[in-house]
Amino acid sequence: MTPSGSASSAAPFGPREFQLVLLRRMGDFQPGLVEEARRELDASITEMREANRRWQAMVRAPRGPGELSRYRRVLGEPESRARRTVGDLECEVLRWPVPLWPDLRFEVLAAPGGPAWNAWLVRAPGAPGPELRTAADLHPWGCTVDEVARAFPPARPLEGSAPTRWRLAFTLPDGAPRTAEFTWGLLQRLV
Known part of the structure; x- marks a missing residue:
């Protein structure tokens, strides 16, 4: 943190900051849950906004790393990798743990050697999912x-x-x- 209370752009951007990016978008729907999660990460609203600003700058940078390289740089090497066929497309599936949601994984689907075309949270292999009936x-x-x-x-x-x-x-x-x-x-x- 800088003396003004905001995160420095030179500060590392890792899993904690990435979770703040996820929370920033969820705050539009569930501000109370986001507030609890932000406290669990010991992060201020300013830090959450700054993490989102930095993420967006990385995403939009014309000479920035490709999508998969960006996720690896921020989250480290994936916990698991696999191949999956979706329709006629064979894709690479990469998953990372997300400490805020221990039963979930951040999953990225990418064309082999190509760009990521989907990124979202999924249930971790072996973790029991909810019973959904009503x-x-x-x-x-x-x-x-x-x-x-x-x-x-x-x-x-x-x-x-x-x-x-x-x-x-x-x-x-x-x-x-x-x-x-x-x-x-x-x-x-x-x-």
Whole structure:
């Protein structure tokens, strides 16, 4: 921290700062949960804003590292790597632990040798997921996009309001249509 109370641009940007970036976007939907998580990270609102500013500068830098290099630089080497086929596309799957959510992993899907085309939070392998049967089971930060889609088929993806946001339309067992909103793959709210 500098004497003014803001993080220096020269300060390291690692997993803690990346978690602040995730929280910054989630604050639009769940400010109370973000406040608790920010306190757990012992970070100020100023630090969260500065982390987001620095992340956006890295993302937009014309000569900055590629997406996968950026994630590796910030998060270190992935905890796991695998190959997955999605439709006709074979992709590389990289996952990193996220201390704020120990049962989740930050997952990046990328074309082999190419750019990342999806990045979000998913359930960690072997971690028990929530039992989702009714709207009452859909708690903010309690489940991921793929968990909701599997629990209430057929779910239909909808365009999100920002690049890190997803929406999913589905029907509950009682016949009620619902839409869930996610940030970085984590449920924020039902609408």
